[in-house]
Amino acid sequence: MNTTIILPAEMCYLRLATVTAWTAAEIFSNSLNAENGIHDFCHAFKLAVCETFSNSVRHAVHSKEEKNVTIRFSSSNDRLTALVSDSNLPFDPVITLPDIEKYPEGGFGLFLIRQLMDEVVFTRENGMNLVAMTKKLTVEHKQGN
Amino acid sequence: MIIRENTRDSVSTITLAGTLDALSAPELQSFSENSALSPNVVLDLSDVDFLDSSGLRVIRGMALKKRESGGDVILACMNDDVRKVFNNTQLVRLFHIYDDLDAAVTYAETNKKSI
Amino acid sequence: MKTLIVIREKDCQWARAFFPDMHPFLLTICNKPYVEFLVDFSLLSGIRQIRLLSDGPLGEVEEYCENGSRWGAEISYASIQSGDDMQTVLAKNKRFCAEERCMIINGMVFINYGKQADYNAFIAAFPSGEILSCSCGSLMLTGNPSGTRNISPPYPFTLSCFDSPGLYYRLSSDILNDAVSPYVLPGYNNEPLCHIGRNVVIGKSAEIIKPVILGDNVQILGGAVVGPGAIIGSNVIIDRNSSVIHSVVIDHTYIGEQLEVEKKIVSGNMLIEPESGVSLAIEDPHLLTGIRKSGASLSFIQYAVQALAALFILVLLLIPFLFLFPVLKLRGKWMQHNEDCYADISGKILNLSVTAIERGGLFGSIAIFLSLDRFFQLFRVLAGQIAIIGSTPLRVSPENREHLKRMPGYRPGVFSYAEAEAWPVDHDDKAIIERFYTAHSALFQDILMTVKAFVNRIHEKSTP
Structure with missing residues (x-):
């Protein structure tokens, strides 16, 4: 699979991004003939893309020009990668679990992504923030295989 | 996101339906800020099919605020996807979680008396 | 009917202390996770719907048991608060328990049952209330029995406490020594008192004496003696001339050379005396000399x-790097970020650049084929900061800090021994094979392993 969707960096496009993520994960699962764990796999991608997309939108509001968020889905063997990129100012990902009982809010999003995905890479390139999230779909083979 | 509120046995129950994500979380936020709710609030999540960290943040914010004044937010009937988000962020430790709405309301009722 | 299994953090604190790498629900008794014994009992009682409850995290348990379909059960999960009494617990699961009778296994208890038995009728006819109890918990029923039958002790099963390494040890050896085991145990078993897992390698001069249970991916090297009375978990290496007798070795453990383990439980790098519960960390010289000398x-x-090896690889890769790096970078397929990793066992921190090359495409494939993603790290070898081959660098985090404590020979490397062996995949498995090689690391073997890692990475990436 190698598919790209470009969406305006506005919150009202969030659901389009998440539906795309779910569907992409589903198409990928079907191509592997997976039987188990499809729902969890699709949900993980939906949630991860939801978090990254809304993050990009939140950081885009301060800018005057119109911005886009690009999401590319690519697969290799049993791994699916979602690459989310935006042209916002650089940000520094802090991935620790915030104190669940104290006030300063936030931090759950990035923490969730780390929990859901097998591999997460944050990087900045040519003025773009890139988040590459990869997850492996374990396809159980029938016994004796 | 559909948000409905009713009061039963002097306990406010907020019934949510749909997707609680960054797009709809502000709705719940302003709803909770602008409604007169009982100290103990039951959040009925049976029809919430998707929850992200923004939704989580609002629910947590509501609970922490209620606790400042001796109340609480009690969660009822979450599906597996929603439960996993609570689990992954360890926020389960913060909440009383019921799998039945009536039981949650009963708890909210009795808990209120002990305050 | 339904089954509620309620085990609180306070019930299983002892297990967390002695077996820190395993969730208490998954603590293996004769290589079978504890929770599976409870599931089996529930199924023998004719109950398929099971809910696991805890006030602690259940993520690992859920990952392992999933929805229970593999046992023909339906397993769900829920959280409770540590202060909840049984009434609150039942209220929180009212919908699950509603209208049907419910069997409640409360606390960390062990139920002694038989695999041939059928408790269906017994459970169905038993009146509501407590069936059995002990100081660590109880077995209860709610709801009204079907029919009236007088039931008097002795019951067809018994309940025992499960709250210390001593009881754990006795339980394990009782099950192991029972020629007609009442439980279904994992592994291949065509003669009594002997269960052997998959992918077990036994050295020529090694001796295996019944009764014995070996897990999956076990390596027993030459001259080693295993048994009688040995329970060896999965992903365990027992090195040359060591003996393991009347002992339990937990998953992911490396037993060094010329060690005598008798009447002990070995969990990670902890050696536990079962009866007294005294444990000592095995860092003493006779076990880890190899690691000491080659470590830090x-x-x-x-x-x-x-450095020479690193330089050699650098020169080898320079031309492809100069060509592929700009191409991949331009296409956005070369992603790089910095990560804080532990530099050594003391917890010193090292900032490493981590490269991810997107798979797919001709150039990407070639770059991965050549391990170009490790290119920048090779310079760190020249600077003497990391080794060319060693452990997978551990990212800085509270959990990894804990892992580090149990990895005496940790030394981050550009390539890891685990990659060289192309064997295990998950974190714990990596740790064990890396521990084996750090113990055995020798100069030229290291170079050989580097070559192996290089080649194996190619292999790993080019096959589905």
Whole structure:
């Protein structure tokens, strides 16, 4: 699979991004003939893309020009990668679990992504923030295989 | 996101339906800020099919605020996807979680008396 | 009917202390996770719907048991608060328990049952209330029995406490020594008192004496004696001339050379005396001499050889790098970020650049084929900061800090021994094979392993 969707960096496009993520994960699962764990796999991608997309939108509001968020889905063997990129100012990902009982809010999003995905890479390139999230779909083979 | 509120046995129950994500979380936020709710609030999540960290943040914010004044937010009937988000962020430790709405309301009722 | 299994953090604190790498629900008794015994009992009682409850995290348990379909059960999960009494617990699960009778297994208890038995009728006819109890918990029923039958003790099963390493040890050896085991145990079993897992390698001069249970991916090297009375978990290496007798070795453990383990439980690097519960960390010289000497500080010669090897690979990769790096970078397929990793066992921190090359495409494939993603790290070898081959660098985090404590020979490397062996995949498995090689690391073997890692990475990435 190698598919790209470009969406305006506005919150009202969030659901389009998440539906795309779910569907992409589903198409990928079907191509592997997976039987188990499809729902969890699709949900993980939906949630991860939801978090990254809304993050990009939140950081885009301060800018005057119109911005886009690009999401590319690519697969290799049993791994699916979602690459989310935006042209916002650089940000520094802090991935620790915030104190669940104290006030300063936030931090759950990035923490969730780390929990859901097998591999997460944050990087900045040519003025773009890139988040590459990869997850492996374990396809159980029938016994004796 | 559909948000409905009713009061039963002097306990406010907020019934949510749909997707609680960054797009709809502000709705719940302003709803909770602008409604007169009982100290103990039951959040009925049976029809919430998707929850992200923004939704989580609002629910947590509501609970922490209620606790400042001796109340609480009690969660009822979450599906597996929603439960996993609570689990992954360890926020389960913060909440009383019921799998039945009536039981949650009963708890909210009795808990209120002990305050 | 339904089954509620309620085990609180306070019930299983002891298990967390002695077996820190395993969730207490998944603590293996004769290589079978504890929770599976409870599931089996529930199924024998004719109950398929099971809910696991805890006030602690259940993520690992859920990952392992999933929805229970593999046992023909339906397993769900829920959280409770540590202060909840049984009434609150039942209220929180009212919908699950509603209208049907419910069997409640409360606390960390062990139910002694038989695999041939059928408790269906017994459970169905038993009146509501407590069936059995002990100081760590109880077995209860709610709801009204079907029919009226007088039931008097002795019951067809018994309940025992499960709250210390001593009880754990006795339970394990009782099950192991029972020629007609009442439980279904994992592994291949065509003669009594002997269960053997998959992918077990036994050295020529090694001796295996019944009764014995071996898990999956077990390596027993030459001259080792295993048994009688040995329970060896999965992903365990027992090194040359060591003996394991009347002992339990938990998953992911490396037993060093010439060690005698008798009447002990070995969990990670902890050696536990079952009856007294005294444990000592096995870092003493006779076990980890190898690790001591090759760990942390490298001698000058070692450094020189490592640096030369790194230089060699750098020169080898320079031309492809100069060509592929700009191409991949331009296409956005070369992603790089910095990560804080532990530099050594003391917890010193090292900032490493981590590269991810997107798979797919001709150039990407070639780059991965050549391990170009490790290119920048090779310079760190020249600077003497990391080794050319060693452990997978551990990212800085509270959990990894804990892992580090149990990895006496940790030394981050560009390539890891685990990659060289192309064997295990998950974190714990990596740790064990890396521990084996750090114990055995020798100069030229290191170079050989580097070549192996290089080749194996190619293999790993080019096959589905």
